[in-house]
Amino acid sequence: xxxxxxxxxxxxxxxxxxxxxxxxxxxxxxxxxxxxxxxxxxxxxxxxxxxxxxxxxxxxxxxxxxxxxxxxxxxxxxxxxxxxxxxxxxxxxxxxxxxxxxxxxxxxxx
Numbered sequence: 718x719x720x721x722x723x724x725x726x727x728x729x730x731x732x733x734x735x736x737x738x739x740x741x742x743x744x745x746x747x748x749x750x751x752x753x754x755x756x757x758x759x760x761x762x763x764x765x766x767x768x769x770x771x772x773x774x775x776x777x778x779x780x781x782x783x784x785x786x787x788x789x790x791x792x793x794x795x796x797x798x799x800x801x802x803x804x805x806x807x808x809x810x811x812x813x814x815x816x817x818x819x820x821x822x823x824x825x826x827x
Contacts, residue, residue: 741754741771742771743771743773744757744759744770744771744772744796745772745776745779745796745799745800745805745809746812748773748815748817749817750771750773751773752817753773753818754771755772755773755777756771756772757769757771757772757776757780759789759794759795759796760789760794761786761789764786764787766790766794774820775812775819775820775821775823776812779823780799782823782824783804783805783808784799784802
């Protein structure tokens with residue numbers, strides 16, 4: 718009986734810690750994340766990257782539709798440089814006022 722009480726107390730404490738956590742924001746656009754979150758490797762796994770950051774699905778698809786893994790590894794692993802890319806800057810202006818779970822078809826850069 719004591720084990721069950723300790724487990725419940727531990728679950729209650731964990732729930733309180735989770736409630737205090739700030740909502741995550743997208744590493745690319747900075748908007749609050751919604752129900753769907755994807756994890757992006759700033760340096761692609763194929764190039765030895767291990768670190769991941771949370772992004773919206775539409776932001777993740779746009780990154781990979783705009784730049785190849787080689788380009789991401791060479792110079793766009795820094796999000797400040799990625800945001801300055803002309804195609805990404807246009808996308809970020811467009812997505813800025815959209816809700817967190819907004820979705821639209823993603824096309825490659827032309």
